[in-house]
Amino acid sequence: MQRTLDLIRTNFGMLGGSALAAHLIGMSAVVALMTGLSPAVAKAEEVLKVRYSQDSVESYTMEELRALPGVLVETATPWTDGPQRFVGIALHALLGEVSPAAVLSLRAVNDYAVDIPVSDVTPDYPVVAYERNGKNMSVRDKGPLWLVYPFDTHDDFQTETVYSRSIWQLVEITVGE
Numbered sequence: 001m002q003r004t005l006d007l008i009r010t011n012f013g014m015l016g017g018s019a020l021a022a023h024l025i026g027m028s029a030v031v032a033l034m035t036g037l038s039p040a041v042a043k044a045e046e047v048l049k050v051r052y053s054q055d056s057v058e059s060y061t062m063e064e065l066r067a068l069p070g071v072l073v074e075t076a077t078p079w080t081d082g083p084q085r086f087v088g089i090a091l092h093a094l095l096g097e098v099s100p101a102a103v104l105s106l107r108a109v110n111d112y113a114v115d116i117p118v119s120d121v122t123p124d125y126p127v128v129a130y131e132r133n134g135k136n137m138s139v140r141d142k143g144p145l146w147l148v149y150p151f152d153t154h155d156d157f158q159t160e161t162v163y164s165r166s167i168w169q170l171v172e173i174t175v176g177e
């Protein structure tokens, strides 16, 4: 399975790039000045929270996520037509130091929730996708964040367990026991 994954996975390095993120942040500052909004009002929206403990929470804006090393997952899914190109961050790369015995509780906007043991998170998948077929995903379109697996590369990904872990409209990850 590892070999197949290596074939489908393309590491884009700084895909999107921090330069672009910096540019976008610069732009919103300019817009804020021009419209007279305070920077606090124009501040980019946080799209994902990772809770390590009660007083250790990382929040990410879309720009911050895009500034991290991106990966491409090309796969069909049970919920879409034809091959899809997802771009996102490997969940493994997003997480800081976590115990291999920990369990991640992932929550979506509609309060759908699912647990994933950290021991099931590999360097390659799942991927927190922020882009599908070259576009941001709207909430209506299972976005802005959708946890995806390379579903069509192996039978192991075509199970109810993996489907149930493919949470869309993901907003929060809590690291717990």
Ligand SMILES: Nc1nc2c(c(=O)[nH]1)N[C@H]1C(S)=C(S)[C@@H](COP(=O)(O)O)O[C@H]1N2
Pocket: 079, 108, 109, 110, 112, 160, 163, 164, 165, 166, 167, 168, 169, 170
């Ligand atoms: N945000 C969100 N993600 C979700 C779900 C959901 O209800 N909300 N359902 C999960 C489950 S249990 C499965 S099997 C798959 C497929 O859900 P579907 O049968 O509604 O297409 O998506 C998963 N991801």
Ligand SMILES: [Mo]
Pocket: 160, 163, 164
């Ligand atoms: Mo399910």
